[in-house]
Amino acid sequence: MTTTAPLSLLDLASYLPERRVPAEYFAEYAENDDLAGSVMFRAPAFRHHAADGETSADMICSSARILLQRHGDDFLDDVDVVLTHSQLPEVPIRGCGGEVAHRLGLRPTKVLDVHNGGCAAFIHLIDLARGLLAAGGGRTALIALAQNSASQIFTQEQVRGKPQAAIPGDGAAVAVVTLADEGGSPILGSACHSYGEYSGDMTGVSYPPRKYWEAGSGQIHIGFTEAKIAKVLARGNRMVPEVAMEVADAVGIAPPDLDWFITNQPNRIFLRNWREALELPESRHPDTFDECGNLFAVGIPVTLDTAITDGRIGTGDVVMTAAFAHAGDFAGAAALRWAGRP
Template sequence: MTATVSLLDVSTYLPGEPISAEYYAQFAESDELRENVMFRAPRYRHHVGPDETAIDMIERATAGLIERHGADTVLGADVLITHTQMPDVPFYGGGGGTAHRLGMKPNWVVDLHNGGCAAFLLGLKLARNLLASGEGHTALIAVAQNAAGQIFDQETIRRKAQSAIPGDGAAVGLVTLSDASPILDVECRTYGEYAGDMTVTSDPPRKWWQPGTGEGYIGFTESKITKVLARGNRQVPEVSYAVCDRIGVRPKDIDLLVTNQPNRLFLRNWRDALELPAERHVDTFDDCGNLFAAGIPVNLDRAIDDGRVKAGDTVLMAAFAHAGDFAGAAAVRWGGRG
């Protein structure tokens, strides 16, 4: 690529007041998976409001970009890439509605779903390629995680161990043709053989779209959890090392690691695999829970606000998705929030 493309900024939104672990403790029932490391609850998380849509969340997350870069930067973006964990309407994503709400008329509107928890990284790769190939000057990457307050807080599901882990949030990344904060490299890998390993189930069983009395939840078993742990422990370091090798930086010399945050075990194992101390790995799990695709940009935004990343630092972002069917990593030389 001849053109340099930068991740210029990120802006985020967390809905409502923090919800404590005690909220779920009052509903907890006997669950054979409750002691599993996958389901050790964070102290807090946020839930989307009862009438709050994914587009509402993205609009609120965009406010910071408008404040810092002006409304024309958002309105004039040539590319809009969106990902919603749970689309408000099953048959289509939120790209068109988001563009309309923000007053945009982009040449490209792309909804991503296969990226899952790594969707922000997939969006970075797509935006980088589109802008570098001449398809525009500016792109927005908008992600919304809205399943915690809608799926996991259902009356019969909130009793399960899995329900205390997710939190809701949204984020928007601003990508432009510039050398201010260059995207150094992006690695995305699809593991299609694992695509069917994450399932939605209910009691009594039915297809997700069929009417019935049982509320839907993720079909975890001990066997599936063991496989997911093994895949996540392997995939995130693999894509991270691939990016670091190409940009000529040893993983242990990365200034800041930003990952998705399924649970504390993954966070510890990933930084150990990359030989990084905890202070160079952003961890908001106890404040936000598992934010799915919003985890990376929310964590990056938090690190910027807290002064943990400064101009010239190399930031490595990495994540895996679902039961391990997708993984990605990206490196950015942060230029500062100008």
């Protein structure tokens, strides 16, 4: 737990692909699946899908260009560290961090592609940025996240009829954090916890079975069963409120007194249970689920950016962000006091 690290969020921006896909697209292909009635898979009205050939780097750079348009072409010139997370890296082994830095004209001393953290990766990267910068890695970090699996995994012919296919959406977001003593929105506190005992419960499967790198006719998708869904629901219902309450207690704010609560958004059931656990009304727990679906790691920054841009989050407001990842192998929360855009 860190409550006093001198880290601030300067600003963030998000990007949604142009292609807006209604739930009817998936209803057309829906199969008679045993999991069709699960609360995990009640479809949002819309989600966005990346265009054919649109990569993680493309979407991240589109987000970054919004920041540059807002603040000027030199806004990212002082970036020392680039941290990226892509839900589906296009190239085996490496991520997109080096390409992103090159395309944005950056000369960072460190570029890290972070493949874990899942739906909580935004918080995870904030925590990593704090550690790297505090250890002498520079003063400013660019955090960049892309969710690009909706259009590539969940529209496959063998996958699009499954209940899970209608939930994810694509998008990207970037944020700039700094150790500067003045300016920006201070990160009041954060906490991250790893639960490795649950890491094996999120699996990719295909029929016929194969390893993901092997050629074969079976298309990869997430291996859900009723037993796994029950475990994920129980863990998620517990983990997100627990870590949010941990940070709220550390920064001296009772959960019901938080101005805003922004979480990842796997489904409406989780959203309802999480805000009820913190005794918060729906009006203070914004989400973008019905427009964007489950954006995985991008869900928190997209919703945060949306609520700032439309004027709901005002200067001085305290925002608690919290999420859990995969089948419950990671959870994190971070609180910030919004100071307005520079």
